[in-house]
Amino acid sequence: MKYNPNEIEANWQQYWSENQTFAATNNSEKPKYYVLDMFPYPSGAGLHVGHPLGYIASDIVARYKRHKGFNVLHPQGYDSFGLPAEQYAIQTGQHPDKTTKENISRYREQLDKIGFSFDWSREVRTSNADYYKHTQWIFIQLFESWYNNNSNKAESICTLIQEFEKNGNTNVNAVCDDNIVSFSSSDWNAFSSDEQQKILLHYRLTYLAETEVNWCPGLGTVLANDEIVNGVSERGGHPVIRKKMTQWSMRISAYAERLLQGLNDIDWTESLKESQRNWIGKSVGAMVSFNVKNHDEVIDVFTTRPDTIFGVTFMTLAPEHDLVAKITTAEQKEAIESYVHATAKRSERERMADVKTISGVFTGAYAEHPFTKEQIPVWIGDYVLAGYGTGAVMAVPCGDERDYAFANFFKGTNGMPEIKNIFDQDISEEAFGAKEGFKLVDSDFLNGLGYKEGTKKAIEALEKINQGKGKTNYRLRDAVFSRQRYWGEPFPVYYVNGLPQMIDKKHLPIALPEVEKYLPTEDGQPPLGNATIWAWDSVQCSVVSNQLIDNKTIFPLELNTMPGWAGSSWYWMRYMDAHNEEDFASKEALDYWQNVDLYIGGSEHATGHLLYARFWNKFLKDRGFAPTEEPFKKLINQGMILGMSAFVYRLPSVSISDKSKSRNVFLSKNHSDVLMKFKNIVDLQVQGKNVEVDNELGSQFLLLKEELTKKDVTFDLVTNAIHVDLLCINDITNELDIEKFKNHPLYVDYKDAEFILEDGKYIVGREVEKMSKSKYNVVNPDEICNEYGADTLRLYEMFLGPLEQAKPWNTAGITGVFGFLKKLWRLYFDDNGSIVTNDEPTAEMYKSLHKTIKKVTEDIENFSFNTSVSQFMICVNELATLKCHHRAILEPLAIVMSPYAPHIAEELWLRLKDSKIEGLKDYKGISEQPFPIFDPKYLIESEKEYPVSFNGKMRFTMKLPLDLSPKQIEEIVMADERTIAQLAGNTPKKVIIIPGKIINLVG
């Protein structure tokens, strides 16, 4: 009987699906275990072999935990709102919902082929109305909440209103907008309802405000900070500019400290935590106020070095700073305005690219030092960022590299004083930036102090004169939550007098309306501006035609949609109770499943999804809707699987004056000889020497020769490397199938190309690159499944290397794993059927099995999946050598293998039980079997093959009983003739004997 993966895999996939083998229950005596994959965006390209890597790992853990007696939740779903479907809709008019559904069914087909133990009954799709109605509900909760710094958590907005009614806002300690005007309770009660609403927006956890946003004209939408990479949009690479717009924002900054501290309690990789710490960007320092001379204005600055306050030499404002226009003197006005104008014109990207150029202008104004009352010139410069701190700095050139450079650049110009040095250090060459190793001088009451003491004293003194206070600053900005897109969650919001109103929970979902066109409207409204039925009837409580808007009972609805991260910021909780219509999940389900025990996904979500998800989770926890402070206890980033791109090398075609076309010539990989020859000939020709050449370089050369005779031609000695579709090559020998290449639709231009071979073959070059359609290096898991089976794919992906590491895919290596499965199969069957016996296995067989149980158990607990596969191979090799066909070994072996290769394991299990798959009423699947327990008694050895070293170098080994004392061992070793030969008459100075480990003789 032959191993036929296609047949058994299809059977078992069907059986598991029909029997709901992997459905989790929400009430169980068993302990729970929640294994989650980051759910995919269903793109049109389908899966390549890189996508399932993490899913396979999590599936192994899920199956293993089931064997170990856990009630395992292992769900899967789709992050199905997103840009590609929308862009496809813009181009084709195809509704994104249709595209998305088609993509999902293809994804599902591909996933099913790999045999995952997902509980598909809990599938979620973020673009389904029964899902996003809860996303809308969470949004409303955020709107109805504020962050109380006193209780250090989010509270209902009602508690804030009560406080306003009783005491006004003077005692409120909230995370809110800057520059809040204070009011008393009587003020509050006297405000109109609209005024009250406007004030509350400054406090709500999601709020509508005019803010500087990242506007991406290329995409026609705003973007969050994490959606911008190197100054351009992450998607499409379009430029991004700063623009003031009224947008929804999320007050994530309220959670900055908790998001930071929470990292200490979760088991994530250090690099991921560092990314988040970096992104949150906590810095501790002080706010200092500088009065502007002759103005009733104050410049507030944030500094991490209040101890250097006496070193302030000048001040710099960001060009966008509000005060710039107010304080600039008449003489400086023109220069300042032209500088501000020039800065505004530069894109974010230009400003970032150009960090070395120092530029700035003196405003003509002076600030006053809080202690010395000396006057300090105020400059503007684009090295100061409007978005960080207060957009202004106190420049201390002696202690800051940038201030130092700025001061020196403008040294001697009007408005730039001599650098003040307040360190007992030399700063003639460069600034002294360290926080230790100095004493402050020329610093009045701070003299003699270092950083720590100086900072403390400085803050105390500033507080005393009411010119500053200690302050912690975070880089983390509030997240813009509006997108000018169609394919996203609509806001459950309508507007009365321009003020946002929430739609009641019972009317959710507010479904995405149909539109004619998916582009923004002609007057620049978001795509939902195209919807004709998009108004809210506050009496009937339904969405009605826009024409009915009277702003009395029928009002316009919000035209923006939510960003991509909205739906993914809570989805792991939906899986706990995926069909609950009332709530996003029941309290019981949430209490049972708690949070995710193991989360596997890509590291690209470090500062996006993973930060927002933690934020929403903490918020929901505060409001009593989520059970734990952190959503993901342990997180592993699977490494990227890279593609092995193939290349052909085309000679640069020589442009021939229109009479005949140049032909394409391709050189094989090791073509340097040919190329040199070519080059030599060209050089000689150019020098005017007529060289007779043979024809081996092809017609390209003949054309070139012809051209050369006419005039001077300089010839660049490089070939163009062109990506070749992997279908055109032999993956093992790297030989190009020239016929396939010529007939491939992609390469019609090269139909008549010539190929210069080496050893009769055309060899393509190979290079490791990211797997991508455009590089033609994509390997499709379906094809691997069809050819070798899903078990082989699963084992091979794990065998490739450590899960977290990036590694290239090489299909050639897969035969090793396939051969291994065939070998495993042959332990159970020969050509005629089962060869399993009930004989008692030998000690060696038990040893091999139990070594494997031990190793695989440890490996799964440590997420070291590649070494398990090696161990399976070792075990099967050993058992084959031992001719082991013993049930007592082969039954447990099937279970140990089943997390990795579930189909073959289940098939072997079934056949060991001598059943047939049809009518398996009493069949108890392998997934219900307990995992074999490692018993150390089978591994006990009585002897050890000792390595015998001389001066640390291993010379020979020696088999000795393990119960010998070191002294006995020494006697035996010293008497051994090989020892005597090695020592050559010398007596060793020292003999080191570690029983069970090593023998080392030092001479």
Added chain:
RNA sequence: GCGGGUAUGGUGAAAUUGGUAGACACGCCAGACUUAGGAUCUGGUGCCGCAAGGUGUGAAGGUUCGAGUCCUUUUACCCGCACCA
């Protein structure tokens, strides 16, 4: 610039945590069988050397009887952040 990570044969990688470096595979070499298949099986394979032997985990130093593993210095590459005050 700051932070994190990686470095071992022709290739992917192991190494019980300080104890025989290169397990397990791919590839390659030799052989067996064969209905000549990209099947199956056996043996070999870090490098130099006919061999004895030497040498070897990015580089240099150190600790140790013993270092891929620990310490110091350093180089290259990858990832994240970056005029963050």
